[in-house]
Amino acid sequence: MVRLLYFARLREDLGCAEETIELPPGVDTVAGLRAHLMARGSAWRQGLAQGRALQVAVNQDMAQPGTPVKPGDEVAFFPPVTGG
Amino acid sequence: MTVRVQTEDFDAGAEIARLRQGNAKVGAVAAFIGVARDVNDGESVATLTLEHYPGMTERALEGIAAEARARWRLIDVLVIHRVGELKPTDQIVIVAVASANRGEAFAACEFIMDYLKTRAPFWKKERTPQGTRWVESRSSDGEAAGRWDPPKADMA
Numbered sequence: 544m545v546r547l548l549y550f551a552r553l554r555e556d557l558g559c560a561e562e563t564i565e566l567p568p569g570v571d572t573v574a575g576l577r578a579h580l581m582a583r584g585s586a587w588r589q590g591l592a593q594g595r596a597l598q599v600a601v602n603q604d605m606a607q608p609g610t611p612v613k614p615g616d617e618v619a620f621f622p623p624v625t626g627g
Numbered sequence: 628m629t630v631r632v633q634t635e636d637f638d639a640g641a642e643i644a645r646l647r648q649g650n651a652k653v654g655a656v657a658a659f660i661g662v663a664r665d666v667n668d669g670e671s672v673a674t675l676t677l678e679h680y681p682g683m684t685e686r687a688l689e690g691i692a693a694e695a696r697a698r699w700r701l702i703d704v705l706v707i708h709r710v711g712e713l714k715p716t717d718q719i720v721i722v723a724v725a726s727a728n729r730g731e732a733f734a735a736c737e738f739i740m741d742y743l744k745t746r747a748p749f750w751k752k753e754r755t756p757q758g759t760r761w762v763e764s765r766s767s768d769g770e771a772a773g774r775w776d777p778p779k780a781d782m783a
Contacts, residue, residue: 551678551750552761596764598748603683605746619680619748623764626677626708626749627661627720627740 544614545576550621553597556590566614573599574608576618596623628696628704630688632679634711639721646705647725653702657732658723659740665715667762670755677710677719680748684708687747695724695739699731706739708749738775745772 547562554560570579577599581588591597599606600619612618629646639660647653663675692704705723713719722739726732751762 548680550680550748551752600680600683600748603680603686619683621680621748622750622761624745624748625751625762625764626679626747627744 545612546617547580548617548619550619552622553590553620557586566612570612572608572612573601573606573610573618576612577608577620591620597621598623628689628692629706630685630692631707632681632684632688632710633707634709636709636718637707637721639718642705642707642721643723646703646723650702650725652727653725654727655729655732656723656725657729657736658721659736660718661720661740663713663715663717663719667753670753670757672715672753672755674754675713675715675717675719676752676754677708677713678750678752679708679710684748688743691739691742691746694742695735698738699726699735701726701731701735704735704739706743708743708747710749741768741772741775744768 544563545566547564549557549559567579570576577591581591598621601610601612602617639658643656643658647656665672688706688708692706695701695704702725705721708720709718720743722736722743724732724735724739726735745768753760753762
C-alpha cells in the first residue's frame with residue numbers, strides 16, 4: 544500500500560486530499576504512479592497532465608519522475624509552492 | 628536553530644531578542660518579515676489562506692536552515708511561518724539570522740527566504756472581490772533561488 548496526498552489547487556481539482564492504494568504490478572516510480580493515476584478519468588488526466596507544473600515528494604523529500612516508489616511510501620502531488 | 632509553523636501571530640521583537648539573548652559572540656542579526664498585502668496582480672485581496680504539508684514543511688525548513696549553516700558561519704537561525712487565514716497587514720513569515728558579522732547574516736537571511744519561496748511546501752489562496760484564486764508561482768522566485776546554486780563545474 545502507498546499513501547497518496549494531494550495539496551492546494553490539485554486537491555480541489557481532484558476532489559481528494561488523501562487516499563491509500565495498492566501499487567499495481569510494474570508501477571515502481573513517480574512517473575509510473577502518475578501515469579497510473581491519470582488513467583482514472585478526465586479530472587485525473589487533466590490534473591496530473593504532463594504539461595502541468597507539478598511537484599512530487601516521496602516520503603516528504605522532493606522527488607523526480609525516476610524516483611522509486613515502493614509499498615509503505617508516502618507520495619504527495621502538489622502545484623509549485625507559493626509560501627513566504 | 629528554531630523552525631515553527633503556526634497559525635498564531637509572532638512577536639518579531641521578542642523573537643529577535645531571544646535569538647541573541649546573552650550571547651556575546653553575536654555581532655549581527657539580520658531579519659526579514661514577510662507581510663500580507665491588500666493587492667496582488669491588480670486585484671484587491673481581502674484574505675490570504677496559507678495551506679501547508681504538515682511534516683514535510685517543517686523538514687524542508689529545517690533542511691534549508693541547515694544548508695545555510697553549512698554555507699555561512701552562523702550562530703543561530705530562526706524561521707517562523709504562519710498558516711491558516713490571514714488578512715492584509717498580518718505578518719506571514721520571519722527569518723532571522725545571528726552571526727558574528729553582518730555580511731554572513733545578510734546573505735544567509737536572503738538565501739533562506741529564496742529557498743523557502745521555492746522549496747518549502749506552502750500554498751497561498753486569495754479571496755478577491757471576484758472570488759477565490761490560488762496564487763501562481765513566479766519565475767522570478769526560481770531565478771532568485773538559482774543565484775545561490777554552486778557555479779557549474781567544467782565538463783571533464
